[in-house]
Amino acid sequence: MSSTVTPPPRKMNRLGLEVLQYKGSKTTLCAGCGHNSVSERIVECFYELGVNPYTVAKFSGIGCSSKSPAYFLGLSHGFNSVHGRMPSIATGALLANATLLGIGVTGDGDTASIGIGQFMHLVRRNLPMIYVIENNGVYGLTKGQFSATADVGSTLKTGVHNELPPFDCCALALKWGATFVARSFSGDKRQLQAILKAAIAHHGLSVIDVISPCVTFNDHEGSTKSYAYMKEHEEVLQELDFVPAFEDITVEIPEGEVLDVQMHDGSHLRIRKLHRDFNPTDRLATLAALEDAEAKEEVLTGVLYVNTSKPTFLELLNLGDAPIATLPESKVRPPKAALDEAMDELR
Amino acid sequence: MSTLEVSPDEPLSGQSGHSVVNDFSIQVATVNGSGSQTANSVLMRAIFQMGVPVSGKNMFPSNIAGLPTWFTIRASRHGYIGRRKEIDFLVAMNPETAREDVMNLESGAAVVYDEPLKLSELRSDVYFYPVPFDKLVAPVCPEAKLRKLVRNMIYDGVVAQLLAVEMDEVHKALVKQFGKRKAKAAELNWGACKAGFDYAARSFTKSDPYRVARMNATAGKIIVDGNSACALGAMFAGVTVVTWYPITPSSSLVESLIGYMKRFRHDPETGKATYAIVQAEDELASIGMALGAGWAGARSMTATAGPGISLMSEFVGLGYYAEIPAVIFNVERVGPSTGLPTRTQQGDLLSTALLSHGDTKHPMFFPSSCEECFSMAIDAFDFAERFQTPVFVMTDLDLGMNNWMADPFPYPEKPIRRGKVLTAEDLDKIGGFARYKDVDGDGVGYRTLPGTNHPAASYFTRGSGHNEKAQYTEREDDYIHNMDRLAHKFEAMRRHVPEPVVRMAEKARIGFVALGTSDYAVRESCDQLKSEYDIDASYLRLRAYPFTDRLQDFIRRHERVYVVDQNRDAQLLGLMRLEFDADLIARLRSLRYYGGLPLDARTVTDEVLKQEGK
Ligand SMILES: Cc1ncc(C[n+]2csc(CCOP(=O)(O)OP(=O)(O)O)c2C)c(N)n1
Ligand code: SF4
Ligand SMILES: [Mg+2]
Numbered sequence: 001m002s003s004t005v006t007p008p009p010r011k012m013n014r015l016g017l018e019v020l021q022y023k024g025s026k027t028t029l030c031a032g033c034g035h036n037s038v039s040e041r042i043v044e045c046f047y048e049l050g051v052n053p054y055t056v057a058k059f060s061g062i063g064c065s066s067k068s069p070a071y072f073l074g075l076s077h078g079f080n081s082v083h084g085r086m087p088s089i090a091t092g093a094l095l096a097n098a099t100l101l102g103i104g105v106t107g108d109g110d111t112a113s114i115g116i117g118q119f120m121h122l123v124r125r126n127l128p129m130i131y132v133i134e135n136n137g138v139y140g141l142t143k144g145q146f147s148a149t150a151d152v153g154s155t156l157k158t159g160v161h162n163e164l165p166p167f168d169c170c171a172l173a174l175k176w177g178a179t180f181v182a183r184s185f186s187g188d189k190r191q192l193q194a195i196l197k198a199a200i201a202h203h204g205l206s207v208i209d210v211i212s213p214c215v216t217f218n219d220h221e222g223s224t225k226s227y228a229y230m231k232e233h234e235e236v237l238q239e240l241d242f243v244p245a246f247e248d249i250t251v252e253i254p255e256g257e258v259l260d261v262q263m264h265d266g267s268h269l270r271i272r273k274l275h276r277d278f279n280p281t282d283r284l285a286t287l288a289a290l291e292d293a294e295a296k297e298e299v300l301t302g303v304l305y306v307n308t309s310k311p312t313f314l315e316l317l318n319l320g321d322a323p324i325a326t327l328p329e330s331k332v333r334p335p336k337a338a339l340d341e342a343m344d345e346l347r
Numbered sequence: 348m349s350t351l352e353v354s355p356d357e358p359l360s361g362q363s364g365h366s367v368v369n370d371f372s373i374q375v376a377t378v379n380g381s382g383s384q385t386a387n388s389v390l391m392r393a394i395f396q397m398g399v400p401v402s403g404k405n406m407f408p409s410n411i412a413g414l415p416t417w418f419t420i421r422a423s424r425h426g427y428i429g430r431r432k433e434i435d436f437l438v439a440m441n442p443e444t445a446r447e448d449v450m451n452l453e454s455g456a457a458v459v460y461d462e463p464l465k466l467s468e469l470r471s472d473v474y475f476y477p478v479p480f481d482k483l484v485a486p487v488c489p490e491a492k493l494r495k496l497v498r499n500m501i502y503d504g505v506v507a508q509l510l511a512v513e514m515d516e517v518h519k520a521l522v523k524q525f526g527k528r529k530a531k532a533a534e535l536n537w538g539a540c541k542a543g544f545d546y547a548a549r550s551f552t553k554s555d556p557y558r559v560a561r562m563n564a565t566a567g568k569i570i571v572d573g574n575s576a577c578a579l580g581a582m583f584a585g586v587t588v589v590t591w592y593p594i595t596p597s598s599s600l601v602e603s604l605i606g607y608m609k610r611f612r613h614d615p616e617t618g619k620a621t622y623a624i625v626q627a628e629d630e631l632a633s634i635g636m637a638l639g640a641g642w643a644g645a646r647s648m649t650a651t652a653g654p655g656i657s658l659m660s661e662f663v664g665l666g667y668y669a670e671i672p673a674v675i676f677n678v679e680r681v682g683p684s685t686g687l688p689t690r691t692q693q694g695d696l697l698s699t700a701l702l703s704h705g706d707t708k709h710p711m712f713f714p715s716s717c718e719e720c721f722s723m724a725i726d727a728f729d730f731a732e733r734f735q736t737p738v739f740v741m742t743d744l745d746l747g748m749n750n751w752m753a754d755p756f757p758y759p760e761k762p763i764r765r766g767k768v769l770t771a772e773d774l775d776k777i778g779g780f781a782r783y784k785d786v787d788g789d790g791v792g793y794r795t796l797p798g799t800n801h802p803a804a805s806y807f808t809r810g811s812g813h814n815e816k817a818q819y820t821e822r823e824d825d826y827i828h829n830m831d832r833l834a835h836k837f838e839a840m841r842r843h844v845p846e847p848v849v850r851m852a853e854k855a856r857i858g859f860v861a862l863g864t865s866d867y868a869v870r871e872s873c874d875q876l877k878s879e880y881d882i883d884a885s886y887l888r889l890r891a892y893p894f895t896d897r898l899q900d901f902i903r904r905h906e907r908v909y910v911v912d913q914n915r916d917a918q919l920l921g922l923m924r925l926e927f928d929a930d931l932i933a934r935l936r937s938l939r940y941y942g943g944l945p946l947d948a949r950t951v952t953d954e955v956l957k958q959e960g961k
């Protein structure tokens with residue numbers, strides 16, 4: 001009987017690759033850790049959009065979150081660097097080869113505590129890459145101390161209270177120069193997928209702050225980064241739809257209700273407003289909305305800001321199309337006449 | 348009228364006919380921000396153009412304007428271009444230091460000074476030439492605002508007259524200094540210079556013995572600072588990613604590089620840059636960017652000094668352990684901490700050699716001249732990629748920021764070599780690779796670059812424990828195996844670093860070991876020891892760390908070897924102690940100077956005599 005059954009056709013994306021080829025090695029993070037869900041979304045999005053994994057470079061700092069690039073896109077080069085300083089590694093790599101698609105994964109400690117300086121400068125440069133902050137409010141890897149995104153009044157398992165105000169990485173990013181800013185929740189598969197896909201299509205720095213609960217150290221009552229807290233306090237701003245460039249879209253978009261953002265590669269992000277009047281192209285209004293939400297103990301999720309016209313850092317450098325790293329000698333060693341000229345001036 | 352103000356009871360031997368030709372040093376004492384730099388460069392250049400070997404050393408404060416600076420020009424017919432401690436000819440322009448400057452002179456020195464300072468009463472055993480600078484500047488510079496700047500040019504004229512520096516050469520140097528675009532400024536300054544010359548000719552009878560006379564020892568040579576030489580080396584090495592954070596004395600290395608790259612590294616057809624230079628937010632970021640770029644296949648570099656080196660520590664350990672090429676120029680200055688930012692030292696030898704936690708060690712190249720700044724910068728990029736590790740080019744403020752005579756740099760003959768990098772075609776042939784496997788026996792694995800279009804290309808770079816396949820591991824055997832391979836790689840480097848330069852003196856029982864800018868003082872000291880005390884000394888100049896066997900040979904062939912260190916703690920000697928056996932160490936003596944000025948020969952000679960019990 002078995003001889004008559006033909007196996008189902010294998011599922012492949014437009015490059016002819018299977019989803020398996022977008023996976024990494026087996027996760028060593030705790031079962032139920034939000035970071036694992038984020039890795040899964042990354043696998044799905046890169047697979048579904050048919051991104052060539054050989055053109056991707058993965059970056060991270062140090063932390064549980066920063067381990068995760070080993071768990072997705074195994075066919076891509078990865079660089080797990082030092083604590084808080086992944087932005088500089090990514091910047092250097094993209095300077096060397098501006099054709100790479102960079103994706104960085106970091107934690108709230110990695111970004112908002114030790115790495116706040118490099119994060120802000122990455123933002124200021126609008127370096128074209130995807131920067132995912134897996135935000136659990138604590139240092140998972142060092143066993144649960146507060147990070148700089150912990151909310152005032154939240155408590156550790158040990159009962160310790162946090163009394164200092166949190167950094168809102170989204171507010172910082174959109175104030176100082178990132179051109180795609182979003183907040184999501186590791187438990188919201190659909191929203192996170194749409195945001196990640198838009199970030200893949202975006203030309204500029206995408207900062208995505210994903211509330212990603214640490215089930216081992218910060219999922220208790222008193223935490224504001226727990227699954228339960230998110231269930232109560234998440235305020236989903238929009239319904240998001242990502243339509244890749246390789247899919248035909250001819251459907252009429254009703255005026256007013258849906259914001260249609262055409263991304264750099266020709267794909268579309270359709271943002272359908274839910275109950276709130278919120279415009280993700282208005283930076284100042286978004287900042288005000290974030291302030292307002294914080295006061296009301298709401299966590300706004302969705303696309304907070306998108307700007308598709310600002311030049312990226314790499315564009316300001318006047319580089320050619322080919323990666324400078326591998327230009328041939330004839331392009332990078334000036335001729336003897338140049339040395340002669342320099343010597344003559346010094347005579 | 349003669350204005351030589353000598354008190355009658357202690358007559359000088361002036362006009363006695365003995366003269367000192369092309370063997371003295373001139374010191375100009377001014378305040379910084381007064382524009383004296385131009386006048387000093389012009390004077391130095393004019394002497395250089397007369398064929399006389401010169402060196403110029405700027406001793407400046409760490410602020411922008413208003414503090415004392417001293418510029419010393421040494422003319423030496425013997426070709427000694429290290430610092431000379433004694434000042435023979437002083438130009439005293441700074442009221443604040445003038446008295447001390449004069450009191451420090453040796454008997455028989457000469458002083459040109461600003462008349463109102465009334466210095467001639469201070470001593471009767473030096474020659475004084477008072478010049479009314481304010482009176483002279485007014486008629487040649489009608490615009491009062493500019494007088495402060497133009498005033499300095501007057502002393503060039505005065506000194507030229509007194510020392511017989513040819514005015515034609517002064518003019519040529521001045522025109523060169525100002526360039527075509529500032530012809531008007533050049534004109535104004537030339538007027539001041541001539542006013543000084545005429546005043547001196549009218550007013551003074553030459554009584555000191557110092558004089559410049561035409562020679563033919565500088566033909567074809569250039570004048571350049573070590574930082575520009577490193578920059579040129581980096582450009583011709585094909586550097587593609589440059590990251591930096593400003594710090595004295597390394598800033599001008601990158602600033603000079605920026606200037607050259609703008610001119611010579613844009614694609615002539617498209618106008619596109621073939622490089623990226625980024626001023627980072629700090630040294631944590633500049634080294635991170637350099638490593639990220641090196642990882643992605645760029646020839647990358649950064650330049651810094653002590654405080655930056657300290658900040659780079661953690662990342663440099665990652666570069667060592669994850670095996671990423673990058674070139675780091677360390678232009679040393681006086682530490683610890685902020686130290687004396689504008690003084691020179693070789694104070695980072697130990698901290699750089701072992702920079703970062705855990706078992707780390709890094710190759711260092713030690714240029715001692717501008718020629719070597721250029722050639723070693725090129726070698727360093729090849730070396731970094733060959734051995735896949737951060738390489739330090741160690742210079743110092745003296746070499747980096749001062750002007751040096753040099754032979755024109757030769758165009759690099761060897762093609763650029765990028766080390767063991769596998770392409771997609773290579774992978775097609777061999778099927779796959781293990782990033783940290785020692786295939787060739789030199790400890791260096793093969794790497795691939797991100798963006799390589801091949802299913803076998805990717806690997807995961809990490810600073811945590813890893814096995815040959817770059818996979819995470821905490822296994823004892825994997826860890827030891829990897830660390831041993833890294834040690835083996837370091838041994839392989841030993842066979843490929845630049846060899847030392849050795850000067851054996853026959854019958855010598857003592858020897859010197861030195862590196863970098865100590866070279867000038869040590870060579871001159873060898874001559875002093877021989878000619879003044881009939882002591883023969885051999886000399887080995889190190890050009891790199893790790894050391895090579897030649898160093899051990901050299902030590903074995905001498906009873907006592909003086910290890911010259913421009914730092915307090917004998918750091919170079921300390922590095923030797925780490926690897927030499929007791930017999931060798933017993934022969935080593937430490938000779939240290941750490942006052943922040945360029946080392947001078949007399950200090951070396953005196954210290955050797957003391958330790959030799961002479
Ligand atoms: C320089 C340095 N300091 C401290 C540490 C220890 N450390 C490792 S991970 C970590 C915090 C990680 O927190 P986060 O980025 O939020 O990641 P999570 O584990 O929560 O995902 C710290 C402090 C380190 N690795 N390096
Ligand atoms: S400790 Fe927390 S952050 Fe780390 S893997 Fe476990 S659940 Fe995730
Ligand atoms: Mg965290």
